[in-house]
Amino acid sequence: MPAPALGRGDLATTWQLLSVLLDYPDESLTSRVPQLRAVAGALPEVVGEPITAFLDHVGSADGRSLRAAYVETFDVTRRCCLYLTYFAHGDTRKRGLALVQVKQAYRRAGVEFDADELPDHLSVVLQFGAQYDQDTAWGLLGEHRAGIEVLRMALTERASPWAPLLQALCDTLPELKGDDAEKLARLIDAGPPSEEVGLDLAPYTLDPRLNPSPQTRADLGSSIPVGAPQ
Numbered sequence: 001m002p003a004p005a006l007g008r009g010d011l012a013t014t015w016q017l018l019s020v021l022l023d024y025p026d027e028s029l030t031s032r033v034p035q036l037r038a039v040a041g042a043l044p045e046v047v048g049e050p051i052t053a054f055l056d057h058v059g060s061a062d063g064r065s066l067r068a069a070y071v072e073t074f075d076v077t078r079r080c081c082l083y084l085t086y087f088a089h090g091d092t093r094k095r096g097l098a099l100v101q102v103k104q105a106y107r108r109a110g111v112e113f114d115a116d117e118l119p120d121h122l123s124v125v126l127q128f129g130a131q132y133d134q135d136t137a138w139g140l141l142g143e144h145r146a147g148i149e150v151l152r153m154a155l156t157e158r159a160s161p162w163a164p165l166l167q168a169l170c171d172t173l174p175e176l177k178g179d180d181a182e183k184l185a186r187l188i189d190a191g192p193p194s195e196e197v198g199l200d201l202a203p204y205t206l207d208p209r210l211n212p213s214p215q216t217r218a219d220l221g222s223s224i225p226v227g228a229p230q
Helices: 008-021 029-041 045-060 063-074 084-089 094-108 122-131 134-143 145-157 163-170 179-190
Strands: none
Touching: 008 029, 008 045, 008 122, 008 134, 008 163, 029 045, 029 063, 045 163, 084 094, 084 134, 084 145, 094 134, 122 134, 134 145, 145 163
């Protein structure tokens, strides 16, 4: 379960904050920074400090530049993909089945996913865990732990302002070991699986399917305030 520093309430709050901040930074984000910073400040330092560092960046950044950087970071570069099943299944047919399984996991928890966004988007999974079923989300994140680590490493290498958010997320998850460490080594070496034949694509190069129009990511169907559920 959660890292020792976090109880279930703090974990829910952390995941909800990360869900909001890993979403597309629309024009309302800057005005919400004081509220979000107050919530982050009440969390344990291991997660509160990196989230606050990102909010400091948002507070000082030009909104248009921030949105352009988000698209360049997450919607173009494969290693910075926010869709969890992509790391495990890449361009293969198995990814479609994996997406169905994520939706079925939501359904078993009593949540019918009908948003335009894919159900494996990291913001969606984190919101689901924060507001509906922490244990199921924990399982989904754990299943894709190696991919999350690739994302963290890629953002860190780019000195991305979003890197602290992935560090905070990883600090809520188990350390990589065993099979997860092996999966990570394979991802770093070869990239996600691919069924493309006859194409000489280097790992993590541009994939047009990872280029949605820049808009706020769909949530699970309702407007959820930041904070741990009672």
